[in-house]
Amino acid sequence: MALESLHDLYVDELRDLYSAESQLLKALPKMAKAASDEGLRAAFQEHLEVTRGQVERLERIFKRLGERPTGKKCVAMEGLIAEGKEMMGEDAPPSVMDAALISAAQKVEHYEIAGYGCVRTYARLLGDDDAAELLQETLDEEGEADKKLTELAESAINVEAEEEEEPAPRRRAAAGRR
Numbered sequence: 068m069a070l071e072s073l074h075d076l077y078v079d080e081l082r083d084l085y086s087a088e089s090q091l092l093k094a095l096p097k098m099a100k101a102a103s104d105e106g107l108r109a110a111f112q113e114h115l116e117v118t119r120g121q122v123e124r125l126e127r128i129f130k131r132l133g134e135r136p137t138g139k140k141c142v143a144m145e146g147l148i149a150e151g152k153e154m155m156g157e158d159a160p161p162s163v164m165d166a167a168l169i170s171a172a173q174k175v176e177h178y179e180i181a182g183y184g185c186v187r188t189y190a191r192l193l194g195d196d197d198a199a200e201l202l203q204e205t206l207d208e209e210g211e212a213d214k215k216l217t218e219l220a221e222s223a224i225n226v227e228a229e230e231e232e233e234p235a236p237r238r239r240a241a242a243g244r245r
């Protein structure tokens with residue numbers, strides 16, 4: 068599709084986000100299953116529900132635009148999910164796996180925050196105020212999810228993962244190699 072105007076770019080990036088969210092709907096249950104910490108598992112399950120609502124918001128915006136939401140694959144989300152999958156296949160103590168899951172999830176959140184920030188701004192510039200409001204709601208939710216993941220990481224999970232670390236002498240040796 069040729070991008071001849073900001074409107075074209077707006078629709079194209081909305082399609083990218085629609086694809087990203089659709090891919091995430093399939094990945095989140097797997098991430099919840101891989102999590103050991105109850106709070107983290109609950110956070111993934113809750114974000115699955117939130118993501119369903121975000122998909123609906125995008126569908127509403129497309130309907131008003133008279134455009135299809137499908138037709139584009141978000142290659143970035145595909146890559147982020149592939150990396151997460153690779154990590155989930157690693158052999159790691161539960162708390163280290165939880166820390167890895169948080170890292171993967173925060174990369175996803177930051178990608179989405181960038182994407183929604185852009186389309187929200189395009190919507191405002193194009194005078195699509197209702198869409199701008201809907202996109203801002205999603206942007207706020209993604210920010211909250213990111214904050215929640217940071218809290219979980221800082222409260223217990225990373226501390227426990229740190230305790231899983233190698234004995235100090237080997238750790239120093241490893242650091243020295245860098």
Ligand SMILES: [Fe+2]
Pocket residue numbers: 088118121179209
């Ligand atoms: Fe999302």
